[in-house]
Each structure stands twice: as C-alpha cells, then as structure tokens.
Amino acid sequence: xxxxxxxxxxxxxxxxxxxxxxxxxxxxxxxxxxxxxxxxxxxxxxxxxxxxxxxxxxxxxxxxxxxxxxxxxxxxxxxxxxxxxxxxxxxxxxxxxxxxxxxxxxxxxxxxxxxxxxxxxxxxxxxxxxxxxxxxxxxxxxxxxxxxxxxxxxxxxxxxxxxxxxxxxxxxxxxxxxxxxxxxxxxxxxxxxxxxxxxxxxxxxxxxxxxxxxxxxxxxxxxxxxxxxxxxxxxxxxxxxxxxxxxxxxxxxxxxxxxxxxxxxxxxxxxxxxxxxxxxxxxxxxxxxxxxxxxxxxxxxxxxxxxxxxxxxxxxxxxxxxxxxxxxxxxxxxxxxxxxxxxxxxxxxxxxxxxxxxxxxxxxxxxxxxxxxxxxxxxxxxxxxxxxxxxxxxxxxxxxxxxxxxxxxxxxxxxxxxxxxxxxxxxxxxxx
Amino acid sequence: xxxxxxxxxxxxxxxxxxxxxxxxxxxxxxxxxxxxxxxxxxxxxxxxxxxxxxxxxxxxxxxxxxxxxxxxxxxxxxxxxxxxxxxxxxxxxxxxxxxxxxxxxxxxxxxxxxxxxxxxxxxxxxxxxxxxxxxxxxxxxxxxxxxxxxxxxxxxxxxxxxxxxxxxxxxxxxxxxxxxxxxxxxxxxxxxxxxxxxxxxxxxxxxxxxxxxxxxxxxxxxxxxxxxxxxxxxxxxxxxxxxxxxxxxxxxxxxxxxxxxxxxxxxxxxxxxxxxxxxxxxxxxxxxxxxxxxxxxxxxxxxxxxxxxxxxxxxxxxxxxxxxxxxxxxxxxxxxxxxxxxxxxxxxxxxxxxxxxxxxxxxxxxxxxxxxxxxxxxxxxxxxxxxxxxxxxxxxxxxxxxxxxxxxxxxxxxxxxxxxxxxxxxxxxxxx
Numbered sequence: 001x002x003x004x005x006x007x008x009x010x011x012x013x014x015x016x017x018x019x020x021x022x023x024x025x026x027x028x029x030x031x032x033x034x035x036x037x038x039x040x041x042x043x044x045x046x047x048x049x050x051x052x053x054x055x056x057x058x059x060x061x062x063x064x065x066x067x068x069x070x071x072x073x074x075x076x077x078x079x080x081x082x083x084x085x086x087x088x089x090x091x092x093x094x095x096x097x098x099x100x101x102x103x104x105x106x107x108x109x110x111x112x113x114x115x116x117x118x119x120x121x122x123x124x125x126x127x128x129x130x131x132x133x134x135x136x137x138x139x140x141x142x143x144x145x146x147x148x149x150x151x152x153x154x155x156x157x158x159x160x161x162x163x164x165x166x167x168x169x170x171x172x173x174x175x176x177x178x179x180x181x182x183x184x185x186x187x188x189x190x191x192x193x194x195x196x197x198x199x200x201x202x203x204x205x206x207x208x209x210x211x212x213x214x215x216x217x218x219x220x221x222x223x224x225x226x227x228x229x230x231x232x233x234x235x236x237x238x239x240x241x242x243x244x245x246x247x248x249x250x251x252x253x254x255x256x257x258x259x260x261x262x263x264x265x266x267x268x269x270x271x272x273x274x275x276x277x278x279x280x281x282x283x284x285x286x287x288x289x290x291x292x293x294x295x296x297x298x299x300x301x302x303x304x305x306x307x308x309x310x311x312x313x314x315x316x317x318x319x320x321x322x323x324x325x326x327x328x329x330x331x332x333x334x335x336x337x338x339x340x341x342x343x344x345x346x347x348x349x350x351x352x353x354x355x356x357x358x359x360x361x362x363x364x365x366x367x368x369x370x371x372x373x374x375x376x377x378x379x380x381x382x383x384x385x386x387x388x389x390x391x392x393x394x395x396x397x398x399x400x401x402x403x404x405x406x407x408x409x410x411x412x413x414x415x416x417x418x419x420x421x422x423x424x425x426x427x428x429x430x431x432x
Numbered sequence: 433x434x435x436x437x438x439x440x441x442x443x444x445x446x447x448x449x450x451x452x453x454x455x456x457x458x459x460x461x462x463x464x465x466x467x468x469x470x471x472x473x474x475x476x477x478x479x480x481x482x483x484x485x486x487x488x489x490x491x492x493x494x495x496x497x498x499x500x501x502x503x504x505x506x507x508x509x510x511x512x513x514x515x516x517x518x519x520x521x522x523x524x525x526x527x528x529x530x531x532x533x534x535x536x537x538x539x540x541x542x543x544x545x546x547x548x549x550x551x552x553x554x555x556x557x558x559x560x561x562x563x564x565x566x567x568x569x570x571x572x573x574x575x576x577x578x579x580x581x582x583x584x585x586x587x588x589x590x591x592x593x594x595x596x597x598x599x600x601x602x603x604x605x606x607x608x609x610x611x612x613x614x615x616x617x618x619x620x621x622x623x624x625x626x627x628x629x630x631x632x633x634x635x636x637x638x639x640x641x642x643x644x645x646x647x648x649x650x651x652x653x654x655x656x657x658x659x660x661x662x663x664x665x666x667x668x669x670x671x672x673x674x675x676x677x678x679x680x681x682x683x684x685x686x687x688x689x690x691x692x693x694x695x696x697x698x699x700x701x702x703x704x705x706x707x708x709x710x711x712x713x714x715x716x717x718x719x720x721x722x723x724x725x726x727x728x729x730x731x732x733x734x735x736x737x738x739x740x741x742x743x744x745x746x747x748x749x750x751x752x753x754x755x756x757x758x759x760x761x762x763x764x765x766x767x768x769x770x771x772x773x774x775x776x777x778x779x780x781x782x783x784x785x786x787x788x789x790x791x792x793x794x795x796x797x798x799x800x801x802x803x804x805x806x807x808x809x810x811x812x813x814x815x816x817x818x819x820x821x822x823x824x825x826x827x828x829x830x831x832x833x834x835x836x837x838x839x840x841x842x843x844x845x846x847x848x849x850x851x852x853x854x855x856x857x858x859x860x861x862x863x864x
Contacts, residue, residue, distance in 0.1 A: 147654050149583075151583060153684070198632070234656070242579050244690060274676070366798055
C-alpha cells in the first residue's frame with residue numbers, strides 16, 4: 001500500500017505537487033506551514049484533512065509515513081533529521097540544507113536509518129533526456145568528456161512579497177535553486193565530481209516595485225561558476241535570472257569524439273563523423289503536467305521557482321517513489337530499484353559542498369577546493385569562512401512551538417551577535 | 433580615388449577577402465607570403481599582379497597605399513609599425529598583436545602618423561545587429577547594464593596542417609581569435625571596459641589525425657572568462673570549439689529594465705513590460721557574401737577561422753573604408769566619419785590587455801587587473817609574468833630576408849634561450 005504523505009511547505013510548488021501526488025494514488029494526510037494561517041489556506045485549497053504549524057504534529061501522525069519537505073532550505077535539515085528519527089521516509093527539496101554541515105547531519109541520520117527512503121528532489125536524473133545523456137556518455141558517444149557548458153536563462157525568481165527566496169542566509173538565490181540541480185545533473189551524467197570551483201555571484205536587483213521597504217533582497221540573481229571535475233573535465237555554468245521571457249536551460253557535454261546537448265527536455269547529439277546534429281530524444285511528449293490537473297493560474301510563480309524541467313523531474317521522481325512502494329514486498333516494505341538512481345542525502349551533501357565552495361570563491365575571488373566532509377569537526381574552518389550559523393538542532397522545538405520567533409540565521413562576519421527578527425532588516429540591508 | 437592595396441597573408445581569409453575588395457572597387461596590387469611559394473600560389477589563384485616574401489617589397493610599392501595585415505598575429509606589430517612609418521594606411525586583423533607590449537608599439541606609431549588610417553578588423557562594430565544593440569543600450573532600452581552573457585560554440589579551428597593557429601606563442605587559440613572580437617564588441621556596445629578579469633583556458637585537443645607528429649597543439653580550444661566592467665556590470669563568456677556543427681554566437685545584455693540579445697546577425701529584445709521577445713533587427717538580409725563571388729569550396733576553413741558574423745563584419749568595415757576614401761576630399765585625402773566607429777589601435781591595445789590578463793588569470797588561477805599601459809616600461813613586469821617575448825623590431829629585416837629562419841617567439845619560463853626553428857617541436861611538446 002502507498003504510504004500516507006505529510007507535506008512541509010505552503011508554496012506554489014506544493015500547490016502543483018499535491019494534485020499530482022493524488023493522481024499517482026498517494027493520500028496527502030497533513031500539511032505544515034510556518035504560520036497556522038498559511039497552513040490553513042493550503043489545506044482548504046487542496047482539501048488536505050489536517051494542517052498545523054507544529055512540525056511534530058505532522059511527524060507523529062500514524063497515517064503519515066512519507067514526508068515531503070518543500071519549505072525554506074534553512075528548515076530542511078531540522079525537519080529531515082527529526083522525521084527519519086521518528087521513522088518516516090523523506091523526500092527533501094533542493095538544496096538539501098543551508099550549508100554542508102547541516103546536510104552532513106542529514107546524511108548521518110539517513111545512514112542510521114537505512115530502512116527508510118531518503119532522497120533529494122534532484123528530478124533531472126529522472127528526465128528521459130538526462131537519463132539518455134548518461135547512457136550515451138557511458139557508451140562513449142562523445143569519447144572522453146572535456147567540457148560541460150551549461151546555461152540557464154530565466155526571469156526573476158523573486159515573488160511579490162519578501163520571503164526566504166530574497167535572503168541568501170535562508171537559502172535563496174539562483175545558485176541554490178537552479179545551480180544545485182545543475183551541479184547534481186553534471187555529476188550524474190558524467191560520473192565525475194568537482195574538485196575545485198570558481199564562482200562569481202551577484203545581486204543586481206536589491207529591491208523591486210513591491211519589495212522596497214527596509215528589507216532588501218540579498219540572494220544572488222546572477223551566478224557564473226566553473227568547476228574542475230575529478231576526471232579532468234571543465235564545467236562552466238551561467239545562471240542568469242535577468243532574462244525575461246521564459247525558462248531556457250541547455251546542458252552541453254563535449255568530448256573528444258562529439259557532443260551531446262540537452263535543451264529543455266530533448267537530447268541532441270553530433271559526433272565528429274555526423275554531417276549534422278541528431279535528435280536523440282524528443283522530450284515534447286514527456287510532459288506529465290496534465291496528470292496534476294493543475295490550475296493554470298498558479299503556474300506563473302511555479303514556472304519561475306520550479307521551471308518545467310524541474311517540475312517534470314519532480315513528478316517522475318514521485319512516480320519512482322510510487323513504484324518503489326507499490327511493488328514493495330522487499331525487506332523494508334519498499335523496493336530499492338525504482339529509486340536507485342535518485343539523489344541520496346550523500347549526493348545532496350556533495351552538491352552542498354560545491355555550493356559552499358562557489359560561495360566562498362565568489363567572496364575570496366579565488367578558486368576553492370571542494371571538501372566533502374565525513375566529520376562535523378572537519379567543517380568548522382569552512383563554516384567560519386562561510387559566516388553561516390551552526391544551527392542547533394534543539395532549536396527545532398522552539399521552531400515547532402513558536403515559528404515566528406524561531407532563532408534566525410546567524411549574522412555575517414561583521415556582526416557579532418545573533419540578530420532577532422526585529423533586527424533582520426538591518427542585517428539584510430548591510431549585507432552588500 | 434581608392435588606394436591600391438597590398439595584402440599580407442595567404443590564408444583562406446585572404447581568398448575570401450580579395451574578391452570582395454575588388455567588388456568594392458579596390459585594386460589589389462601585391463600579396464606577401466611567408467614563403468615565396470605560398471605567395472605565388474595565392475597570386476596565381478586570385479590574379480594578383482605582384483607577389484613576394486619580402487615585407488619591404490610590398491610596403492615600398494608606390495601603387496600600394498593601404499595594407500591589409502591578415503597573417504599570423506606574431507607578425508602584425510612589426511609589419512604595421514613599418515607600414516605606418518613608410519606612410520601606408522593599415523587594416524590589421526585581430527588580435528592586434530601577440531601581447532600588449534607589441535600593440536603599444538603599434539599605438540605609438542598610429543599616434544605619430546594621425547593622417548594615416550589605422551584600424552583593427554573588429555568588424556562586429558559594423559554589423560547592423562551590434563550597431564542597433566549599441567543604440568538601444570544608449571537609449572536606455574535595458575536600463576542599467578548588469579550582465580553580459582556571451583556564448584560562442586564552434587567546431588575545431590585547427591586545420592589539416594600545423595600552423596600558427598596551433599601555437600599559443602604565435603597568437604593562435606580561441607581566446608585570441610574569437611575572444612578578441614567578443615571583448616571588443618562588449619566594450620563597443622556597453623561603453624564600459626573591463627577592470628578585472630578571470631579566465632580558464634584549456635587545450636583538450638593536443639593532436640589530431642593529421643597533426644600527430646612531434647609538434648603538438650598548445651593553443652586554447654576552450655576558454656571561459658569573466659570580466660568586471662568599470663560601470664559595475666559582469667560579463668561571462670564561454671568560447672567552446674568542441675561543438676561540431678556550425679558556428680553559434682549569442683551576446684545577451686541584461687539590465688534593470690530588460691534585455692537585448694544578438695543571435696547570429698539578428699537583434700532581439702524584451703523589456704520587463706513586454707509580453708514576449710521582439711525581433712528588433714532581422715539580420716538575414718545583411719549577408720554580403722554574394723558580392724565576393726566566393727568559391728564555395730574554400731568556405732569550410734573560412735567558416736571556422738572567420739565565421740559568418742566576423743566575415744560579414746570585415747566586409748562592412750571594408751565598405752566603410754571605401755566610403756572614407758571615395759568621399760575623401762578631406763585634410764588627408766580621406767574622410768574620418770565613415771570609419772569613426774572602427775576599432776582603433778588603442779581599442780586593439782585594450783583588447784590585448786584583457787587577453788593578456790585572461791591568460792595570466794588562467795595560469796595564476798586568480799582574478800587579474802586589466803592594465804592598459806601608456807609606457808612600455810610599465811609592461812615589463814606583465815611581460816615577465818606572461819612569458820612572452822619582447823620582440824625586437826629590428827628582427828623585421830631578418831624576417832624579410834629569410835622568412836624561414838626568422839627569430840622564433842621566445843621561450844617559455846622553463847627555457848632559457850631562444851629556440852631555433854629546429855627546436856620548436858620540443859618547445860611545443862613540453863608546453864603542457
């Protein structure tokens with residue numbers, strides 16, 4: 001039987017996802033929101049039987065066996081670790097957490113409960129175009145991989161209200177939202193991981209027509225980063241949210257014998273002996289959106305926060321989860337095979353390690369090593385350089401009890417004390 | 433009356449250019465080649481009355497008033513400086529020279545003879561799409577410029593024989609060949625210049641089916657570079673010659689109010705109030721190739737060495753030169769106005785300064801300042817770091833007398849003496 005689902009989050013992605021979950025046969029039993037009002041609104045709109053603003057109230061429900069953590073990234077680790085501890089399967093949205101230290105805690109929890117499913121929502125792995133690109137690369141279509149050239153153009157990711165997407169301390173920004181998918185997809189298709197990275201991040205739009213008060217936007221809206229992979233390949237990626245007019249994503253992998261390119265959901269290729277480019281997979285028929293019975297009114301924001309390739313990928317990951325549970329008469333009540341290519345928490349940690357290094361590089365203006373740590377103490381020097389908080393897991397209770405007063409992300413280097421909610425505007429305003 | 437032309441160079445670009453020059457009414461009087469045989473072949477093929485392998489024999493001809501320097505970059509400065517000294521107008525192919533020190537000598541010569549035309553072949557400035565992009569940017573179409581995002585995809589630029597394109601010491605590589613145009617075009621359309629740059633250059637293809645002897649390819653076939661402009665904008669450019677299947681160039685400029693994009697020869701734009709992208713200039717009718725009566729057999733190599741946008745731009749620059757001379761009853765026998773937007777030697781020096789800084793950055797793995805020097809002594813520390821030769825101008829005579837024994841580009845750091853021709857293979861082979 002399919003597990004009952006508890007959803008953490010009240011954003012537009014949740015509005016797109018819940019109908020799809022139901023279409024796949026899942027029961028959505030409960031929804032958590034940061035405020036009771038937000039939770040109630042979504043519960044009413046999507047007809048979810050239970051809503052709350054207390055994390056435990058979802059996690060402790062007997063009818064919830066699988067949780068979808070689709071809320072702001074600074075809460076991912078706390079909820080995921082607690083959920084696994086209570087015995088729930090976890091799908092966590094990208095980026096896995098705020099920084100590698102947080103994700104490492106998630107990794108340790110996942111390792112401690114191997115009978116539970118724990119995956120990150122890197123859905124590009126499940127898009128046919130990327131699956132076929134991986135297969136073609138493994139079969140030597142391009143020969144030795146030399147260059148990966150990635151470009152993502154999209155419109156602004158900032159909504160009409162100040163929210164976590166505006167704040168880099170809460171995990172917002174195009175590097176975490178889009179770059180995380182790219183970093184994962186590149187390592188998925190090439191089988192190589194980044195050893196050194198260079199990054200240039202910028203926040204050009206610090207205010208908008210609607211966000212122009214004392215809170216400023218300080219999450220990155222432009223990021224160019226380069227990676228050297230452990231197999232010697234070079235990756236260059238441009239993430240640009242200043243290009244109005246739709247989402248454009250192209251991932252080109254070049255090698256000694258030819259090249260492959262995923263544009264949108266389709267795969268193209270050309271070897272040095274081909275006269276012209278070949279269409280290797282036509283992704284136009286891969287759209288699963290119709291299954292979600294989506295209200296098209298909600299699609300504008302979803303398209304900017306979760307553009308088509310990522311939404312389609314997430315849907316396919318959900319399909320894989322269904323298969324894992326539906327055919328699950330294995331050891332743990334689910335089969336590993338359907339989700340065997342999903343991004344694990346370890347994969348999420350690697351992605352987070354790259355993100356951290358790109359952020360460091362953008363500040364230090366130097367290439368930075370990518371360090372994937374196995375011990376929390378290894379990360380202390382990195383955390384100090386990142387100026388990010390070592391979030392105390394015990395803060396989860398405070399979070400559950402009083403979500404609007406939960407401890408804030410720690411201050412940047414220039415500030416010496418943690419800021420309370422009322423001081424946040426100052427901390428954002430002085431970031432740049 | 434239009435000036436008679438002397439051409440330096442025997443490559444495929446010369447084969448494309450000469451018919452176009454004639455179509456515009458120019459007389460091509462003489463051609464110089466590095467070897468007498470090469471010069472003779474081109475002279476016969478293109479029906480040029482005089483050919484030689486001695487630079488002076490072209491420069492001293494009375495029927496030659498304008499020289500086109502379209503040969504390998506390590507010879508540009510020597511020929512250009514001498515030509516101006518003898519009183520000839522100069523069009524010099526990009527990159528202006530091997531390094532900024534060389535181009536500075538050209539700048540000084542151009543300043544010393546202001547009555548002579550001295551321009552670099554940065555023809556994108558004359559393409560309608562880029563001219564209109566510049567006008568739209570000046571008119572505030574995108575608001576404040578934040579991001580320039582440039583991507584050039586093309587096939588290999590290496591021919592069937594080892595030549596200067598294979599050698600970074602002789603000025604080959606995708607950064608000098610393509611990047612030079614991009615660096616110039618970005619500063620032309622935005623009116624901003626780079627202050628700091630970061631670069632990652634690679635040579636993935638060190639040998640080919642036909643170049644696999646003791647001489648290795650060491651010119652860059654992939655380059656990703658970033659620039660911070662003096663107005664605060666960020667530029668990221670990816671130059672990738674591993675993408676078989678035609679030349680793709682896209683220059684996107686994003687600002688606070690919208691964005692502009694030149695794709696191929698057409699200009700597109702979208703402001704934040706536009707529903708969809710607008711076609712602002714259709715470049716499909718801009719093709720001038722038919723005027724050149726080109727033999728299509730020669731187009732393959734030309735397309736890789738001088739792709740359509742650059743060839744079209746060069747043709748338009750030639751058209752501007754014709755106008756300057758044809759209407760020229762001005763002070764110097766030519767009018768400044770038609771060529772007023774052409775790239776000067778000073779512009780070429782700026783481009784070279786950026787190229788030098790990108791090369792330095794790729795080696796140092798750090799951001800590098802762009803230093804545009806006015807005095808040769810300023811450049812000594814830079815030259816030392818670049819490991820490039822301070823070419824002695826007196827070597828020009830040796831060059832004229834015995835082209836196959838001319839002094840070679842100086843050794844890299846590891847070598848302590850200049851290498852003779854017979855030692856070149858070793859110097860290339862050990863570069864990486």
